Amino acid sequence: MLSSFEIKPNKGLGELTFGTDIESFVNKYGEPEEVQNIEDDEALNTTILHYWEYGFSAFFVGSSAPLLAGIEVDHPDATLFGKEIMGMTEDELIGFMKENGYTNFEKEQEETDKRLSFDVGMMDFFFRQNLLVYMNFGVLVDEDGNIEEIE
Secondary structure, rough: OOOOEEOOOOEEEOOOOOOOOHHHHHHOOOOOOEEEEEEOOOOOOOOEEHHHHHHHHEEOOOOOEEEEOOOOOEEOEEEEEEOOOOOOOOHHHHHHHOOOOOOEEEEOOOOOOOOEOOOOEEEEEEEEOEEEEEEEOOOOOOOOOOOOOOO
16 A cells, blocks of 8 residues: 655655545545544544554544544554664664654653653654554644644
8 A cells, every 4th residue: 555654754654645635545545444533623523544454544634624634653664764663662762763853752651552742743652561562643734724834
């Protein structure tokens, strides 16, 4: 399905590009294995297309014309800044991110996972037994369905 699992902060994953509308996405990549709808906010409903077999999920935000605004990936070939990251320890990832200019992060212990969040790049990394098992990243979408500029 994807020719590359290169994580590109603020841009997308491989050839998946933030800002793609849901209809174009499904036409190109096929029907997902599961669809999940989250309606927390009337203006910014979220539809998640899960492609479990391919190791990613795509998050579409917006009511009238949902756009790709987030991606969750657990594929073993996922790379960030040219390096495979799945299976890294927490300390390895922190050092790696610092080497690439990302120094500010927050840690939070969730029910089963430990999460490291980097606001710049909107990246969250999830660890189980001190190994990275998946990450998500995305962009902000405004009420009109436009991607907000990164500062």
